[in-house]
Structure formats: C-alpha cells, structure tokens
Amino acid sequence: xxxxxVGLCWVVIPWYLLSLFVGSRVLPFPHAxxxxxxELAPSxxxxxxxxxxxxxxxxxLAASAVAVPLGLAMGRxxxxxxxxxxxxxxxxxxxxxxxxxILLLVLGTGDVSRVGLLxxxxxxxxxxxxxxxxxxxxxxxxxxxxxxxxxxxxxxRYCVWPLVLxxxxxxxxxxxxxxxxxxxxxxxxxxxxxLGYFIMDSWMKxxxxxxxxxxxxxxxxxxxxFVTIDRVEQHVGRWQG
Numbered sequence: 001x002x003x004x005x006v007g008l009c010w011v012v013i014p015w016y017l018l019s020l021f022v023g024s025r026v027l028p029f030p031h032a033x034x035x036x037x038x039e040l041a042p043s044x045x046x047x048x049x050x051x052x053x054x055x056x057x058x059x060x061l062a063a064s065a066v067a068v069p070l071g072l073a074m075g076r077x078x079x080x081x082x083x084x085x086x087x088x089x090x091x092x093x094x095x096x097x098x099x100x101x102i103l104l105l106v107l108g109t110g111d112v113s114r115v116g117l118l119x120x121x122x123x124x125x126x127x128x129x130x131x132x133x134x135x136x137x138x139x140x141x142x143x144x145x146x147x148x149x150x151x152x153x154x155x156x157r158y159c160v161w162p163l164v165l166x167x168x169x170x171x172x173x174x175x176x177x178x179x180x181x182x183x184x185x186x187x188x189x190x191x192x193x194x195l196g197y198f199i200m201d202s203w204m205k206x207x208x209x210x211x212x213x214x215x216x217x218x219x220x221x222x223x224x225x226f227v228t229i230d231r232v233e234q235h236v237g238r239w240q241g
Contacts, residue, residue, distance in 0.1 A: 059118030067126035075134020129171035133164035
C-alpha cells in the first residue's frame with residue numbers, strides 16, 4: 001500500500017502543478033477527473049473496460065496456445081528452431097498495427113480482427129521468450145534426471161518448464177502493455193465499446209473530463225493486469241525466492 005501511495009504521488013503532484021501552469025479546461029485538475037471517474041465508473045466505464053479486457057484476455061490465451069508449444073519445440077529441437085526462427089525474426093519487427101486494415105478486410109470489422117491483431121502483437125514476444133527459456137536449460141540437470149530414470153515428460157516438468165515460466169510471465173507483462181497501446185488504436189474503428197473508443201469519442205466531443213476518466217480507467221486496467229501477473233509469478237515461482 002505504501003508503494004502504491006508513493007507511486008500515486010509521483011503522478012498526481014506533477015499533474016496538479018501542470019494543471020496550474022496550463023490553466024485550461026484541456027488539462028483539468030486530478031480531483032475533478034477523480035469525481036467524474038467515480039460518476040462514470042459504475043455504468044459507462046465499467047462496460048467499456050470490460051470490452052477491452054475481454055479482447056486482451058482472448059488475445060493472450062490465443063497467443064499462448066500458439067507460442068508455448070512452438071517455443072518449447074524450438075528451444076529443445078535445434079532443427080525445428082532453424083526452420084522457424086528466421087520467419088519469427090523477419091515478422092517480429094513488423095509494426096502489427098499496420099496490419100489492421102488487412103485484418104479488417106479478411107476477418108471483418110468485429111472483435112475477431114481486433115483479437116487477431118493483439119494476438120500478433122503478443123505471439124512473437126511469447127514465442128521467443130519461451131524458446132530462449134527452453135534453450136537455456138543446463139544439460140547437467142537433464143543428465144541428473146536421466147540417472148534417476150526420468151522421461152521426456154519429467155524433463156519438461158522439472159527442468160524446462162520452471163525455467164521457461166518466469167520468462168513467459170515477463171513477456172506477458174511487457175506484451176500486455178504493448179497490446180493495450182495497440183488496442184487503444186484498434187478500438188477507434190467500427191466499434192462502440194472499449195476504452196479506446198470512449199476516450200476518442202470524448203475527445204471529439206470536447207468532453208475533457210470524460211476523456212481523462214477513460215485514460216485513468218485504461219491505466220487501472222494495465223495496473224490490475226501487472227499486479228495479477230506478479231501475483232501469479234509469486235505463486236507459481238516461489239522457488240525463485
């Protein structure tokens with residue numbers, strides 16, 4: 001709690017000072033935004049936040065379903081890595097937001113195209129994190145397990161997965177933040193629900209308090225996502241401590 005309060009101070013105090021300096025309704029004071037946020041949160045913001053969160057979660061599950069098995073195979077089978085790594089290296093740097101028009105044409109204007117875009121943002125980060133974790137396993141640990149009669153499943157469970165999991169969660173944390181940024185842009189097209197839509201709609205209406213309330217809501221979504229991943233990492237990776 002103390003760290004949270006300190007973090008809020010680092011945001012709120014400069015915000016107050018900047019609002020005093022600007023002296024315009026374009027940059028309202030934090031307390032005014034907090035009041036408006038409280039008014040909108042139970043109904044409007046909750047609906048838009050739920051739409052955004054569901055899109056991110058669906059993309060995260062889809063990307064994990066692809067990246068984890070492929071990453072494990074690439075990390076443990078050199079021939080498989082030589083086959084797929086060049087394609088991953090070639091596609092990873094491509095700005096995925098540039099593919100949104102193509103996805104809208106191919107997959108339609110519904111949520112499938114937005115989830116697909118977020119999945120493309122996430123899958124390469126998760127894939128390379130899992131691949132690198134699986135490849136970093138020390139062969140001496142595997143030999144020790146073999147001396148005890150271990151199977152390939154035991155290798156995966158006791159050596160590979162414990163090393164891969166922290167890297168996977170870190171990639172989820174980084175990729176999730178990137179996915180939220182991309183989602184903000186993707187939600188400005190062909191939809192009426194989502195925090196990105198709400199923020200841009202408020203901006204075009206010159207409803208600046210609503211706009212900032214939406215920005216705060218998106219920040220809270222990211223905060224909850226980070227805290228959740230941290231809690232999962234503490235639970236499943238207690239051995240790291």
